[in-house]
Amino acid sequence: MSNLLEVHSVSKKFGEFTALNNVSISVPKGSIFGLLGPNGAGKTTLIRVINQITMPDQGHVLLDSEPLQSYHVKDIGYLPEERGLYKSMKVGEQALYLAQLKGMEKREAKKRLKMWFERLEIGDWWNKKIQELSKGMAQKIQFVVTVLHEPKLLIFDEPFSGFDPINANLIKDEILRLRDEGATVIFSTHRMESVEELCDHIALIHKSNKVLDGNLMDIKRNYKTNTYEIGIESLNNTNLEQELKSKFQVSPAEFKTLGDELKVHIKLSQNETANDLLSYLTTKGQVSHFVEVVPSANDIFIQTVKNN
Amino acid sequence: MNYLPLIIKREYLTKVKNKAFIIMTFLSPLIMIGLISVVAYLIQMNNSKVRQVSVLDESGLVQHIFKDTENTKYTILEGITLENAKAVVKEKGDYGLLHVLKIDKLNEASKNIRFYSEDSPSLTLINSLGNKIEKELTNINMHRMNVDPEVIETSKISIDIAQESFSGKKTSKVDSGTKIIFGVIAGYLLFMFIIIYGNMIMRSVIEEKTSRIIEVIISSVKPVQLMLGKIIGTSLVGITQFVIWIILGSVLIVVVSLIFGIDIAQMGMPQQEIIEQAMQGSGNDVEKAQQFMNAFFNLPLTNLIIAFILFFISGYLLYSSLYAAIGAAVDNETDTQQFMMPIILPLILAVYVGGFTVIEDPHGTVSTIFSFIPFTSPVVMLMRIPFGVPLWQQGLSLLLLIGTFMATVWFAAKIYRVGILMYGKKPTYRELIKWLKY
Incomplete structure (x- = not known):
């Protein structure tokens, strides 16, 4: 799979402050790429470099194997975290203006806007002013404006903030649909459950450096500790716990079940397999729960940030 | 890609369609004219009030010269003491009492003349009374010295020095007056334009910052393009507004x-007496108008118009780019004060230099120097040009101005580019300089 976007060792300083230090990322075509990191890590600066808002001190960016040029702005749709619209302008006029700034023909822009407004059921807003709309409503319009010119690369910075769950779902489905239609999505957020749900690749930026990147599943495989979450019913739970502790690395676990099982995490060493453990356990009692502990994006995020 | 026309169009249309703008544009000439009418009406009312002045002339020399006019009626008191006269006048509610003692030496007559009134009297009335007495006493004095006033009057010679340049251009005092008027109008117009529409640009930049739309826009267009679009769009709004004001105002x-x-033309001289005096001094109206027209066509009109357009545009762009930079540097209007001072100061200086020095000596050292310094040159040069400035001077000054204008646009664009993405605390001058290197 080829990469739509490649960032090659980009550095950016603001006076004494280093915002990005030698950061490289590759975003595969057709992927949803999660750009993660704590507040102030440098995500926004990186996104601005990709949008040619900020010029990097060093390094370069390739879009579709070409160095970034000013005409590339029409290939990118950007929804910034700090976003707004002209308060006293009408919705339709404003959307048309922004679409034309992205190089669209007025007539074409109008046609597509009508279509999008129908799809998101906001058709009757055309002649309203932004100041008459709620925050969530304005966000919907911003989303439409971002994707209207059908760019190859979509960059969303915290796209779901300000949306109620229903509209957040609506937007999520639209993002997935756009991906299926061939767009590549960069997605910056702090909400790990949406990373889990949407992203297939991630990069983690911390204190101006990239500390982790790759396919989310591969990363999870690297981060898994060969630990299993187990629920087992026996005649004497205390005895069984003692026995397990003598054989394995055991720690208490908590999850909800119907019965009164012994609940533990068992960490296996390199040469033990899950099957070995399971067959051993079946001799000790009734196994009601047996799950491999897969690290969540949240765990990986916290662990990586703490270790650095 | 060039989105400049699109940006200009949006700036222009949203501002012109704005309700506040429409109200301002159509209401302010109405308010102005309304105010002027009220003032004119009040002055007329004041004029039509009749003043009663009593005269107690113990010398008997001057009482016959006080003839009633439309606004002033005189009552001559005789055979009573000053104390009684004061009491009578006060009781009648007259405007005041003019008292003339016996005069021994005409040269020292001032000591013997006094005006009594309830409040401090109108200055024009006192002056007019003084002039009347002065004229009469001078006449009497001439007679005493055996001089015939007729002879003095007929022997008077009036001089109006005709002026002509070495190259043969004839000018006159009316010419100079006309030049001053045109220079001052051009200079002030630019000054007003910069202040009003510079502020409008600044507010429009701040609006984009506070509504947070700025990042969306600059992911599509270059900040410099956006800035220039704003400046040009707002200038067109300004021109539209000015044209409407002029048309509406005249109508x-x-x-x-x-x-x-x-009679609007007479409003500057409210008191009848002054008008009378003025009429005596000058020739008739037709002749004056003729002189003015001549003076007008004597002006270097082509030069004036071209220079006005060039200096106006470059001067305006110079300042408005700075206004845009200020707007980008701050988050809200209250923070702009600190940065406004350095912009306003040279402007005010220019208007002062123009208003005093240029009128006094249009080609003196001070005027010449200030018409070259780029921040004052648009205003000062525009004021100098009606007096005839060599073309090389105009050209050099314009070149300097355009050079500086490019430098400030570059500087403003740098500040703008960084500033529009900065939120939070108000930057210091040192931080602004650091931004230039980002």
Whole structure:
């Protein structure tokens, strides 16, 4: 799979402050790429470099194997975290203006806007002013404006903030649909459950450096500790716990079940397999729960940030 | 890609369609004319009030010269003491009492003349009384010295020095007056334009910052393009507004003066006495108008118009780019004060230099120097040009101005580019300089 976007060792300083230090990322075509990191890590600066808002001190960016040029702005749709619209302008006029700034023909822009407004059921807003709309409503319009010119690369910075769950779902489905239609999505957020749900690749930026990147599943495989979450019913739970502790690395676990099982995490060493453990356990009692502990994006995020 | 026309169009249309703008544009000439009419009306009312002045002339020399006029009626008191006269005048509620003692030496007559009144009297009335007495006493004095006043009057010679340049251009005092008027109008117009529409640009930049739309826009267009679009769009708005004001203003003045019968031309000289005096001094009206027209066509009109356009545009762009930079540097209007000072100061200096020095000596050292310094040159040079400035001077000054204008646009664009993405605390001057290197 080829990469739509490649960032090659980009550095950016603001006076004494280093915002990005030698950061490289590759975003595969057709992927949803999660750009993660704590507040102030440098995500926004990186996104601005990709949008040619900020010029990097060093390094370069390739879009579709070409160095970034000013005409590339029409290939990118950007929804910034700090976003707004002209308060006293009408919705339709404003959307048309922004679409034309992205190089669209007025007539074409109008046609597509009508279509999008129908799809998101906001058709009757055309002649309203932004100041008459709620925050969530304005966000919907911003989303439409971002994707209207059908760019190859979509960059969303915290796209779901300000949306109620229903509209957040609506937007999520639209993002997935756009991906299926061939767009590549960069997605910056702090909400790990949406990373889990949407992203297939991630990069983690911390204190101006990239500390982790790759396919989310591969990363999870690297981060898994060969630990299993187990629920087992026996005649004497205390005895069984003692026995397990003598054989394995055991720690208490908590999850909800119907019965009164012994609940533990068992960490296996390199040469033990899950099957070995399971067959051993079946001799000790009734196994009601047996799950491999897969690290969540949240765990990986916290662990990586703490270790650095 | 060039989105400049699109940006200009949006700036222009949103501002012109704005309700506040429409109200301002159509209401302010109405308010102005309304105010002027009220003032004119009040002055007329004041004029038509009749003043009663009593005269107690113990010398008997001057009492016959006080003839009633439309606004001032005189009562001559005789055979009573000053104390009684004061009491009578006060009781009648007269405006005041002019008291003339016996005069021994005409040269020292001032000591013997006094005006009594309830409040401090109108200055024009006192002056007019003084002039009347002075004239009469001078006449008497001449007679005493055996001089015939007729002879003095007929022997008077009036001089109006005709002026001509070495190259043969004839000018006159009226010419100079006309030049001053044109220079001052051009200079002030630019000054007003910069202040009003520079502020409008600044507010429009701040609006984009506070509504947070700025990042969306600059992911599509270059900040410099956006800035120039704003400046040009707002200037067009300004020109539109000015043209409407001029047209509306002229129409309203005509209408108002027709309805109320107020002679606007005479408003500057409210007191009848002054008008009378003025009429004596000058020739007749037709002759004056003729002189003015001549003076007008004597002006270097082509040069004036071209220079006005060039200096106006470059001067305006120079300042408005700075206004845009200020707007980008701050988050809200209250923070702009600190940065406004350095912009306003040279402007005010230019207007002062123009208003005093240029009128006094249009080609003196001070005027010449200030017409070259780029921040003052647009205003000062525009004021100098009606007096005839060599083309090389105009050219050099314009070149300097355009050079500086490019530098400030570059500087403003740098500040703008960084500033529009900065939120939070108000930057210091040192931080602004650091931004230039980002």
